[in-house]
Amino acid sequence: MKxxxxxxxxxxxxxxxxxxxLNPDLExxxxxxxxxxxxFAEHNLKMYSYNALxxxxxxxxxxxxxxxxxxLKEIIRRCNILGCDLVVLCPSGNLNVDATIPEIHKDTVDMLQRMLAIAxxxxxxxxxEFCGFPGMSINRFRxxxxxxxxxxxPLLGITMDQAHFHSMASDWESLKEADGRKIFTWHLNDLENVPCGAAYNDVTKRLFPGDPRGCMDHARYAGVLKRIGYQGACSIEVFRPEYYRLEQEENVRLAAKAIKEHIRKYVN
Structure with missing residues (x-):
């Protein structure tokens, strides 16, 4: 609640x-x-997405x-109570079978069609959400x-996370050719300049946008998303341990400052 x-x-x-x-607080x-x-019904702040299945x-x-x-059925029940119409889906990782990209594609299409019938x-x-780690079954935008x-x-789209895009070197041409209306949410962040695909290039290396330690080309991300017609929200997602060590209010204050400065500079 804080x-x-x-x-x-x-x-x-x-x-x-x-x-x-959410779950620990409910339990x-x-x-x-x-x-x-x-x-949520009584305040200006609204819930944008349930993150994640x-x-x-x-x-x-x-x-x-x-x-x-x-x-998924339980998440939808919760979303109906919370006034939320968007659920982020993260793929499986560290598979115990040597699946090819076509095999993963077919399996994911089949499962998503079943999930859409429920939603x-x-x-x-x-x-x-493609997750930019080597062990993930879907780890590139394409x-x-x-x-x-x-x-x-119309009910299925993409979660576009800058860190995931960078971490497995997703190609810019595939993003430039995309329909921005099929991207439902944009996770904003920065990263330390560590090698793409490295096992240690994980969420602990994320930074607030604007941090001088970051390596992201923010103008490029924002420019491409605007040109292809992205119309959703821009949310900040970092998971960096040093930020969790801040006082709770200070963490939120710094995140708000970072995202407002980013929007002024690159989005408006």
Whole structure:
């Protein structure tokens, strides 16, 4: 609840609610879904996305697939209470089979079609996030966008995370050729200048945009997204341990300062 209060205080319009933060509070009785829903209804800050349903593809058994679909149904129930219409989906990693990209593509298309059938009656959108780590089953923009293109549903799009785009060296031409309307959310961040694909190039290397230690070409990201017609929100996502060691309010204040400066410089 303090996160919500501080985000509103420092001028955020939206929050991507992390399931890993929400579940412990619900289990501890710190809040209920109904209390959160009422809070959002009464305040300017709104929930932009439910982040995230993880490991949804390449589930080899019927039982594993059923657990994914049951998880999605529970997330949709929560979204209906919280006033949220967007769910981020993260692919599975460290597969125990030597799957090819075409095999992963087909499996993911099949699973997403089943998930869309559940989400459609509720008008809930799904945003596939390619995750820029070597062990992830979908780790580049091109592969994720090809899946979204094939299914071609208005309820299915992409989560575009700058750090993930950089970390596995996604190609800029594939982004330039994309339909910006199929990108549903833009995760903004920066990264230390470490090698693409390195095992240690993980979330701990993320930075607030504008940090002098960063290596991102922010003008290029913002320029391309504007040119292809991106119309969603710009949210800051970092996960850096040193930021978690800050006082809670100071963390939110610095994040708000960073994203406002970024928008003034590159987006407006």
């Amino acid at each position: 996160d919500l209060e501080y985000c509103e205080k420092y001028g955020f319009d939206y929050i991507d609610l992390q399931e890993s933060c 501890a009785g710190a809040c209920t879904l109904e209390e959160l829903g009422a809070w 993880e490991d949804f593809n390449m589930r080899r058994t019927i039982a594993e697939q059923d657990r994914v679909l049951a998880h 459609e009656p509720h008008k809930i959108r799904l945003a596939l 592969e994720a966008y090809a899946i979204v293109q094939e299914i071609d549903s």
